[in-house]
Amino acid sequence: MPTDQVQYKYKEGNLLRSEPNKLKAESLRSEEMIINLGPQHPSTHGVLRLEVLLDGEIVKEVVPHIGYLHRCFEKHGENLPYNQVIPFVDRLDYVAAMNNEHAYAMGVERMLGIENQIPKRVEYVRVLMAELNRIASHFIAIGAYGMDIGAFTPFFWVLRDREHILRLLEWASGARLLYNYIWIGGLFYDLPVGFEERCREFVDYVKPKLKELETLLIDNKIFIDRTANVGILPLDLAINSGVTGPMLRGSGLRFDLRRVDGYSVYPELDFSIPIGEGKMGSVGDCWDRTYVRYLEIIESLKIIEQCLDKLNGEHKRTRDFDPQALVPKKIRPKAQDFYVRAEIPKGELGFFFRADGKSDVPFRCKCRSCSFVNLSVLPEIAKGVLIADLIAIVGSIDVVMGEVDR
């Protein structure tokens, strides 16, 4: 295409036809107004557009508009063989790609019936990677949340610590964010020599930093004033709305798929599941959700230490160990419908497959994304709050738009 060609002719009213407001200006009362938040605004965590009906500073209604980052994951999934969908899976929740891959690979392995043959070392490496990435994702969630409501320093601190994780993951997989490391039936490659030692150094390094983070942000009086008793999500509403992950646990239900489903090697690991207790306000407020994420980082560190013990002990690397040994040459599950779910940092990630038994390409590959469902509860909990609190609530949901829009 010649570069001087105009790609898009602007016409008045284009925007309003493609994403029309739900609320009509004619039906407003005289004191009400509609404010458009986003799609380009840092506090919306990407391209999220909120149509807000305001009465002065009070939010009367919120209508989220999504789809600005829609990249047709499900259409791609219907046109590619199972193993080639993994890079697309990475791009769903792009700050926690390992967790996505883990869920997807597990689903296809169960469809093929090889989930019990996977070597223990592979499973431990997978869990180690997933937990490292879970910490990275929670760092982003907490740091960006602090920045949303005005605390700038914690963001730099957590990004500094997250950098260590990204370098570890880059060392193992070759990429910083989108790894394609966990394959169906195995791994791209075994851990590099010396990874376990560096990883343990990281654990020792990050523990005091977490304490600092707690003092700086979580226990900060300003932070508590901004988040406690804001955006309270009652448990019955949370369950009815399908909310999962730290949001559901923040509302006080001890529900974690790593424990409930006990997939991979999680039953062999010792970790606890933190829930919101309303320490600073009420159960299910924004502070509780953030605190649950903070506590989950500590639990993930425990899991990492146990994994490292196993990887240095009974599942030690051997010269002839081939993590690709079980990777199937031809991935052709028998005809079935299959729903698999796993806990990623934001909640329950599910994949629905329909295999027709005749081809290597899924007939239907649907992704149930947790950010999508978690975001759908926003209009319920943002009624009657101040507009500054609306930003605090959106931040505490921890949406990644790549996963919302897929």
Added chain:
Amino acid sequence: MLDEILSIAKSQCKNGEPSVDDQATPKAIRIPYADLAAVCKELHRNPAVYFDSLSCVTGIDNGVDAGTMEVAYNLYSIPFNLHLMIKVVLPRENPEVESVTSIWKSANWMEREVFDMYGIRFNNHPDLRRILMPADWEGYPLRKDYKHQDYYRDIKVEY
């Protein structure tokens, strides 16, 4: 457990018999689409099963030759740790089914997504608009016979 769920479904089905699909994981039951709302309401309410959360709503297009579409609902019961898939088969021409938004709020956006991608209408849905695609997009992209439009706002769609 599946027999119990099946008998609950049977008690609510007025337009046909529910059947079990053994090939699916979790176990699935097929019910007539006209009875969907009644069966879901009973499964949500019944204290023996108490399916209190709806995890996933999936639209499936079986293609022009089969002439059917399907909607699969993945239910989960937190207190009893039960999984269930409910499937309804719809005609490909003018597919319509009752919305379950009044039972589970999570159905709201998921059904909008199915409508957006397949054009399946959910009756009595509070807010059935497109959700991922632009409101003035033509056609339903995940239908098997979908052909995208040539130009959208003078932008060539084919890249």
